[in-house]
Amino acid sequence: MVLLWVISALSLQVAVSFGHPLPAGCSSRTEPDPSFAVDVKLAGKTYVNKGLVAFGLIPSNFTESTGDTLGGIGSAIALKRGSFSQNSNGSFDGTFITQPDRGFNVDGTIDWQGRQHQIDFVLTPYYDADNLDFDDALGTLKLTYRNTLLYTERNAQKTTGLDALAVRPAEASNNNVTIPDPALPIAETNEHMSLDAEGLVLNADGTFWTSDEYGPYIYLFSSEGDLIETLQPPEAILPFIDGKLNFTSDTDPDTGRAGNQGFEGLTVDSTGTTLYALLQSATIQDGGSDKSTSRYTRLVAFDISQPLVSRPPVVGEWVVPLPQNKKGNTLAASEVHFVSDNVFLVLSRDGDGHGGDDNNSAYKQADLLDISSATDIHGSKFDDPSNPIAKKGKLDKSITPGTYESFVSFIDDTQLARFGLHNGKPADQTLIDAKWESLALAPCFDPDFPDDFFLFTVADNDFISTQGISLGQPFDAGLDVDNQFMVFRVTLPGASATGVSTESTH
Numbered sequence: 001m002v003l004l005w006v007i008s009a010l011s012l013q014v015a016v017s018f019g020h021p022l023p024a025g026c027s028s029r030t031e032p033d034p035s036f037a038v039d040v041k042l043a044g045k046t047y048v049n050k051g052l053v054a055f056g057l058i059p060s061n062f063t064e065s066t067g068d069t070l071g072g073i074g075s076a077i078a079l080k081r082g083s084f085s086q087n088s089n090g091s092f093d094g095t096f097i098t099q100p101d102r103g104f105n106v107d108g109t110i111d112w113q114g115r116q117h118q119i120d121f122v123l124t125p126y127y128d129a130d131n132l133d134f135d136d137a138l139g140t141l142k143l144t145y146r147n148t149l150l151y152t153e154r155n156a157q158k159t160t161g162l163d164a165l166a167v168r169p170a171e172a173s174n175n176n177v178t179i180p181d182p183a184l185p186i187a188e189t190n191e192h193m194s195l196d197a198e199g200l201v202l203n204a205d206g207t208f209w210t211s212d213e214y215g216p217y218i219y220l221f222s223s224e225g226d227l228i229e230t231l232q233p234p235e236a237i238l239p240f241i242d243g244k245l246n247f248t249s250d251t252d253p254d255t256g257r258a259g260n261q262g263f264e265g266l267t268v269d270s271t272g273t274t275l276y277a278l279l280q281s282a283t284i285q286d287g288g289s290d291k292s293t294s295r296y297t298r299l300v301a302f303d304i305s306q307p308l309v310s311r312p313p314v315v316g317e318w319v320v321p322l323p324q325n326k327k328g329n330t331l332a333a334s335e336v337h338f339v340s341d342n343v344f345l346v347l348s349r350d351g352d353g354h355g356g357d358d359n360n361s362a363y364k365q366a367d368l369l370d371i372s373s374a375t376d377i378h379g380s381k382f383d384d385p386s387n388p389i390a391k392k393g394k395l396d397k398s399i400t401p402g403t404y405e406s407f408v409s410f411i412d413d414t415q416l417a418r419f420g421l422h423n424g425k426p427a428d429q430t431l432i433d434a435k436w437e438s439l440a441l442a443p444c445f446d447p448d449f450p451d452d453f454f455l456f457t458v459a460d461n462d463f464i465s466t467q468g469i470s471l472g473q474p475f476d477a478g479l480d481v482d483n484q485f486m487v488f489r490v491t492l493p494g495a496s497a498t499g500v501s502t503e504s505t506h
C-alpha cells in the first residue's frame with residue numbers, strides 16, 4: 001500500500017482542528033450494522049443506503065485566513081484530487097475544497113470576493129447502533145482548516161457578491177482572453193463581475209469550474225483563481241426582462257431562471273469530459289414563479305473535452321421532476337453528483353432546520369436520478385423561452401422526464417440520534433442545519449463491497465453567527481449555526497469517484 005500525503009504548499013497558517021479521536025471502546029463494528037440498510041432499485045440495479053457513519057463541524061465563529069468568518073462553505077464541496085486514502089488504523093484522510101456562495105448577505109448583498117477553502121479531514125466511520133454523545137460524535141470527522149484561495153475576473157479585478165444590476169456587454173472585456181466572454185453580470189457600483197457561487201468541479205490540470213446563480217453561468221478558473229472563460233446556458237434558461245438580459249437576483253425575470261434559483265448543482269462524468277449543471281427549480285416560463293408549479297427543472301450537459309479551443313458546447317438537456325412536499329410545493333435541488341452513465345444523485349430539500357424558517361425539517365435527501373429514458377430536449381423548440389416545457393407547471397406531453405427515486409434521508413431520527421443530533425426543536429447546536437447543498441463521493445476501499453462509497457455532504461450556514469466578521473466588520477446574526485458535515489455510506493453499483501483517491505485496494 002502506498003500512502004501519499006498531499007500537503008498544500010500554502011499551509012502556512014496555524015492549523016486549528018475540530019473534533020478529537022473517538023474514545024477507545026466506543027466502536028466495535030468495522031462494517032455498517034446490516035439492520036440500517038435500505039435498498040432502492042433503479043433501472044435494474046440495487047442501490048443501498050447503509051446509514052450515517054460520521055459527523056463533524058467547524059464552529060460558526062471560526063475566522064478564515066482573510067479575516068472573515070468561515071461560512072457558507074456547504075454551497076459546494078469537492079474532494080481534492082489525490083487526497084483521499086486509508087490509514088493503517090482504518091481511518092481515512094482527505095481534503096475538501098469547499099466553496100461558499102456570496103458572503104453574509106442577510107441584510108443585502110455585499111462586495112465579497114468569491115473564494116474556496118481547503119479543509120483537511122480524518123474520517124473514522126462509526127458503524128455501531130448505539131447512540132454516541134454529541135462531543136464524541138465529533139471525533140468521527142475531524143476537520144482542520146488549511147487555507148483560502150480568492151477569485152479574480154478580468155483585469156485582475158476581484159469578483160463581487162453584489163447584486164448584478166448591470167451588464168458588461170459581450171466581448172467588451174480584455175481581448176487577450178482565449179475565449180471572449182458573453183455578456184456578464186456585474187455590480188452597478190464597482191462594475192466587478194457578480195458571482196453567487198454554487199457548484200464546483202475540479203479538473204485534473206488544477207483548473208476548476210464554478211457554477212453560479214446570477215448568470216446562471218459556469219466559469220472556468222485557473223488554479224490561481226483567475227477567470228479563464230465563461231459558459232452560457234441555452235436561451236430558455238437566461239434571465240430576460242423586457243427583452244434584455246438582466247441578471248438581478250432581487251426580482252424574477254420575464255423568462256429564464258427565477259431569482260436565486262440558478263445553477264446550484266454542478267458535476268462531471270467519470271472521464272472528465274462532460275459537465276452537467278442542474279437548475280435549482282423550473283425557469284419562469286416552465287412554472288418557476290411559484291413553488292406549487294416549479295418542479296420541472298432542467299439538467300444541461302456541456303462537452304468540456306477542449307475548453308480552450310472553443311467555448312464548450314451544450315450537448316444535452318433533460319427535464320428533472322423534483323419532489324414536492326405535502327402541500328404540493330417543490331423541494332428545490334441544491335446539488336447534483338454524477339454516479340455512472342445516466343445516473344446521478346440529486347440533493348433536494350426544504351429550508352427548515354437550524355437557521356431555517358422552522359426547526360422541523362420534513363425533507364432533506366440525496367435522491368437518485370436516471371436520465372437513460374428521458375427526452376433530450378437540447379436543440380429543440382424548448383431552447384426558446386417562448387416554448388415552455390411545462391406551462392404553469394404542466395409538463396409538455398412530448399417530453400419524458402428523468403426517473404427520480406427517493407434514496408438517502410439526512411433527517412432519519414434513528415441515524416441522527418446515533419451522533420447526538422436531532423430534527424425539530426430545541427434549536428440548539430445538535431439541531432441539524434437547514435441548508436445542505438453539497439455532495440462528494442470517495443471509495444470505501446472495501447474488497448467485500450467494491451461498490452461502497454462514502455457520501456459527504458456539508459451545510460451552508462449562511463454565515464449565521466453571533467460573533468461574525470464580514471469585510472473586516474463584526475456582525476451579530478442573532479444565532480449560531482455551525483458549519484456541519486455528514487458522511488453516509490452507500491452502495492452505488494458501477495459508480496466511480498475518479499481522481500479523488502491515491503490508492504485503491506480493488
Ligand SMILES: *[C@@H]1O[C@H](CO)[C@@H](O)[C@H](O)[C@H]1NC(C)=O
Nearest residue numbers: 059060061062063467468480
Ligand atoms: C467562538 O466561540 C467560542 C464559544 O463562545 C469561544 O470559546 C471561541 O473563542 C470563539 N472563537 C472565536 C474565533 O471567536
Ligand SMILES: *[C@@H]1O[C@H](CO)[C@@H](O)[C@H](O)[C@H]1NC(C)=O
Nearest residue numbers: 021022087089090091122124
Ligand atoms: C488513525 O490514524 C490517523 C493517521 O495517522 C490519525 O490521524 C488518527 O487520529 C488515528 N485514529 C485513531 C482513532 O487513533
Ligand SMILES: *[C@@H]1O[C@H](CO)[C@@H](O)[C@H](O)[C@H]1NC(C)=O
Nearest residue numbers: 165166167241246247248251
Ligand atoms: C435589471 O432590473 C432591475 C430591476 O428591475 C433594474 O433595477 C436594473 O436597472 C435592470 N438592469 C438592466 C441592466 O437593465
Ligand SMILES: *[C@@H]1O[C@H](CO)[C@@H](O)[C@H](O)[C@H]1NC(C)=O
Nearest residue numbers: 154155172173174175176177
Ligand atoms: C494584450 O496583450 C498585449 C501583449 O501582451 C498587451 O500589450 C495589451 O495591453 C493586452 N491588451 C489588453 C486589452 O489587455
Ligand SMILES: *[C@@H]1O[C@H](CO)[C@@H](O)[C@H](O)[C@H]1NC(C)=O
Nearest residue numbers: 357358359424425426427428
Ligand atoms: C425553534 O425552537 C426554539 C426552542 O428551542 C423556539 O424558541 C423557536 O421558536 C422554534 N422556532 C420555530 C420557528 O418554531
